[in-house]
Amino acid sequence: MKLAKRMMAVLLSLSLTLSLAACGDSAPKESSSGTSEKEASANVSEVANDEEPITLKLVGPGLFTTVGETGSMDLVTGLERPGYQVVVERWNELHPNVKLEIETSPWDNWKAVLQTAALSNDVDVLLHGSSITAIAEPIGKWLDEDPSLDGKFSMLAMRRTEENGGDFSKYIPYGLTITANPLLMVLDKEIFNNYGVTLPDGNWSLEDVRKVAESTTGIDPVTGKQTYGISMLGAGSANKNYIWVSRAMDVPAIDFGPTLKETKVNYNTPETAAVFDYINSLYPFSSPDYLEGLDMETSATADSNLAMFITESSYDVYNKLQAGDLLDRFMFLPLPNIEKGENAGNTSSHMGDWNMAVCNTSENKEMAWEFIKFMATDPVVQEWLVESNNIPNYLDGLSYLEEAMEPAYYTAIEQVLKQQPLEFSASTNVYYDSGNFGTLANDLTTVINEIFVGNMTSQQAAEFVQKNADDFMKGLQ
Amino acid sequence: MKTKKITKERLKTELVWYSFIILSLVTLLVLTYLPMLTSVKYSFYDVSVLGYGETFSGFKNYSLILQNPAFHRSVGNTVVLALMSLLSIPMGFVLASLINGLGKGKTQSFFRVGYYLPNIVTGVSVILVFQVVLKSNEGLLNNVLSTFTTQPVSIGWLSDSNFAKFGATIISVWGNLGYAMLINLANLQSIPSEIYEAAEVDGATPIKAWIHITIPQMVPCFSFLLITNIIGGLARFTDLFILGGNTSAGRPGGTLQTILMFIYQFSFETPQYGIASAGAMILFAITLAITMVNLKLTGFFKKDER
Numbered sequence: 001m002k003l004a005k006r007m008m009a010v011l012l013s014l015s016l017t018l019s020l021a022a023c024g025d026s027a028p029k030e031s032s033s034g035t036s037e038k039e040a041s042a043n044v045s046e047v048a049n050d051e052e053p054i055t056l057k058l059v060g061p062g063l064f065t066t067v068g069e070t071g072s073m074d075l076v077t078g079l080e081r082p083g084y085q086v087v088v089e090r091w092n093e094l095h096p097n098v099k100l101e102i103e104t105s106p107w108d109n110w111k112a113v114l115q116t117a118a119l120s121n122d123v124d125v126l127l128h129g130s131s132i133t134a135i136a137e138p139i140g141k142w143l144d145e146d147p148s149l150d151g152k153f154s155m156l157a158m159r160r161t162e163e164n165g166g167d168f169s170k171y172i173p174y175g176l177t178i179t180a181n182p183l184l185m186v187l188d189k190e191i192f193n194n195y196g197v198t199l200p201d202g203n204w205s206l207e208d209v210r211k212v213a214e215s216t217t218g219i220d221p222v223t224g225k226q227t228y229g230i231s232m233l234g235a236g237s238a239n240k241n242y243i244w245v246s247r248a249m250d251v252p253a254i255d256f257g258p259t260l261k262e263t264k265v266n267y268n269t270p271e272t273a274a275v276f277d278y279i280n281s282l283y284p285f286s287s288p289d290y291l292e293g294l295d296m297e298t299s300a301t302a303d304s305n306l307a308m309f310i311t312e313s314s315y316d317v318y319n320k321l322q323a324g325d326l327l328d329r330f331m332f333l334p335l336p337n338i339e340k341g342e343n344a345g346n347t348s349s350h351m352g353d354w355n356m357a358v359c360n361t362s363e364n365k366e367m368a369w370e371f372i373k374f375m376a377t378d379p380v381v382q383e384w385l386v387e388s389n390n391i392p393n394y395l396d397g398l399s400y401l402e403e404a405m406e407p408a409y410y411t412a413i414e415q416v417l418k419q420q421p422l423e424f425s426a427s428t429n430v431y432y433d434s435g436n437f438g439t440l441a442n443d444l445t446t447v448i449n450e451i452f453v454g455n456m457t458s459q460q461a462a463e464f465v466q467k468n469a470d471d472f473m474k475g476l477q
Numbered sequence: 478m479k480t481k482k483i484t485k486e487r488l489k490t491e492l493v494w495y496s497f498i499i500l501s502l503v504t505l506l507v508l509t510y511l512p513m514l515t516s517v518k519y520s521f522y523d524v525s526v527l528g529y530g531e532t533f534s535g536f537k538n539y540s541l542i543l544q545n546p547a548f549h550r551s552v553g554n555t556v557v558l559a560l561m562s563l564l565s566i567p568m569g570f571v572l573a574s575l576i577n578g579l580g581k582g583k584t585q586s587f588f589r590v591g592y593y594l595p596n597i598v599t600g601v602s603v604i605l606v607f608q609v610v611l612k613s614n615e616g617l618l619n620n621v622l623s624t625f626t627t628q629p630v631s632i633g634w635l636s637d638s639n640f641a642k643f644g645a646t647i648i649s650v651w652g653n654l655g656y657a658m659l660i661n662l663a664n665l666q667s668i669p670s671e672i673y674e675a676a677e678v679d680g681a682t683p684i685k686a687w688i689h690i691t692i693p694q695m696v697p698c699f700s701f702l703l704i705t706n707i708i709g710g711l712a713r714f715t716d717l718f719i720l721g722g723n724t725s726a727g728r729p730g731g732t733l734q735t736i737l738m739f740i741y742q743f744s745f746e747t748p749q750y751g752i753a754s755a756g757a758m759i760l761f762a763i764t765l766a767i768t769m770v771n772l773k774l775t776g777f778f779k780k781d782e783r
Contacts, residue, residue: 109745119528134526236722288614291636435747439547442726450730453637475541
């Protein structure tokens with residue numbers, strides 16, 4: 001009996017010593033981890049030690065996949081990008097009890113990857129998952145609780161859904177956009193100069209674009225080389241040209257109803273045909289290699305033969321120009337202004353994004369929200385985003401971009417980000433929708449290509465798109 | 478009692494043997510047959526997001542797909558492209574005959590390896606090269622045609638929907654020619670020389686021998702290539718997907734959209750897994766039917782009939 005009591009006492013003392021040691025151990029770790037201790041400890045004091053130890057699981061494609069944990073090097077420019085280890089370390093400073101488990105995936109079949117992860121209850125944060133509304137948690141409640149986020153973002157990951165009796169005609173925020181990719185026009189100032197064409201400013205119209213493209217197509221009077229006025233977004237993604245032109249002309253084709261079935265789609269109108277006509281009017285000023293996607297070979301180089309080209313990857317173009325010491329020769333401009341409607345006067349450039357959403361099967365939704373808010377707003381993360389050649393969607397984060405870029409380039413990006421309506425999604429809007437109407441996106445690409453080679457008129461194109469949309473809508477009945 | 482013991486022992490031995498393949502069987506079951514059966518199930522359901530709100534819809538997906546003009550077009554494209562790519566069989570045969578005529582030696586080995594090389598080149602590189610060869614503006618093929626016709630030729634072999642099938646066929650024939658040549662050559666060399674010697678004694682000219690001996694002897698080889706080419710053609714995807722700018726739209730003008738690309742579109746671009754699964758079932762039925770017809774025509778079932 002005595003022996004048993006002694007053993008018990010030893011065990012209790014041991015466990016007490018161990019628990020005290022554990023408590024004592026964590027504190028010095030905190031104080032020695034950060035470079036700016038005061039700043040870190042101020043943040044840490046708010047959340048850190050009273051949190052339950054949990055693991056947040058992140059799954060999906062995008063930036064984390066591109067840079068990897070320890071960083072990557074761009075083969076073209078030789079520039080190095082820091083890995084997501086920076087993000088993990090910063091997060092661990094703020095939330096030492098919340099472990100991050102990141103499972104990166106490529107873009108191939110990414111929607112199926114996210115759905116499978118959600119199905120197996122094995123994910124808390126969906127990387128780029130806001131468009132899959134069935135598995136993403138609406139974030140409106142958290143945004144309402146946190147007024148400090150009001151007006152801080154260029155865009156929110158807005159989607160439409162009928163899930164849980166939702167009104168399909170309304171945008172609902174399903175995630176926070178971390179990085180934005182604005183559509184921009186890249187101008188070769190030298191070609192403009194050689195032709196004696198005045199450089200446009202960020203306040204130009206569709207007609208200006210056409211005129212400038214026309215004026216800079218031909219034999220360069222100075223170099224004697226053949227030049228082309230414009231390269232639109234690649235013919236393989238011609239549907240994206242439809243988005244910015246129809247937005248600039250303000251030609252809505254989709255009247256969203258409370259449900260998908262009640263939504264009306266009408267592409268067979270003279271206005272829509274006019275959109276196709278405008279896109280086709282730029283084609284003669286493109287390189288004959290445009291359709292095969294071979295016209296960009298010398299773009300943004302010293303041998304450039306394109307007066308203007310549209311890019312979706314402005315940071316990559318910037319890096320290429322910087323590597324070639326050509327920053328003085330080129331510049332960025334937002335796409336032309338929207339001609340009418342409530343956004344008249346704003347640029348028609350839309351933006352792609354990399355977003356994060358909270359998975360609705362997560363058991364740690366609050367912490368998942370905390371994480372995506374951290375990704376979207378934390379200063380260390382914002383700096384990392386710019387260092388890894390991305391454009392932060394958080395407007396305060398733009399100061400890092402301003403430091404990193406030449407003004408002729410930064411100004412255009414800033415203009416697009418600041419003029420972007422918060423309630424606009426490039427993938428679902430009144431002009432275009434890539435996810436809800438069957439083959440609409442592919443159909444637009446098909447008809448625009450057919451118009452270019454003269455196999456279809458604009459009217460026939462409008463009829464073709466409408467016929468397929470009608471067939472799809474009939475299938476819903 | 479003795480018999481029972483033997484059965485037990487046999488069972489024990491067999492179980493040991495079966496234990497070696499159990500892993501493969503389970504893997505096959507879980508990773509192949511289970512997804513296949515799930516696909517069959519999904520083809521009767523309305524599924525836009527996996528695991529969320531699957532509703533039974535009977536034959537609706539099949540009905541939608543069979544009434545869809547884009548699906549009809551993709552079936553037509555698949556069949557036409559598969560038939561056009563059969564050109565590699567006669568071309569491979571002619572090439573094999575020529576190479577065989579060189580006699581065994583280093584020259585024959587050189588041509589054999591040379592013509593087979595395209596088969597080991599990565600598909601993506603082939604497409605990138607052919608995009609330049611077949612481009613409308615001063616592409617290699619157009620330049621050659623311009624020289625022969627003495628007129629400027631600027632056909633968009635891969636960008637004009639009127640010509641894209643020809644462009645895609647040039648790529649597939651170029652890629653498959655080496656394989657067809659090799660199979661033909663192996664069969665040519667397995668024809669007993671005594672037959673030719675006897676024919677020569679009987680006064681047959683080389684052309685007559687080629688028509689009356691070589692070609693009939695090659696029928697099983699042609700049948701094999703026909704089956705494998707058609708089945709390969711029905712499952713054609715990667716090269717056309719890359720040609721279309723990494724979309725399943727079948728650029729240009731949807732003329733290169735195959736059934737598999739149609740299915741891909743509804744699987745991964747605008748996910749509607751029910752429709753995609755129904756498409757996959759229809760493709761399975763078409764492939765099965767064509768294979769059965771091929772096997773029947775080529776006498777595969779004759780052994781059983783005997």
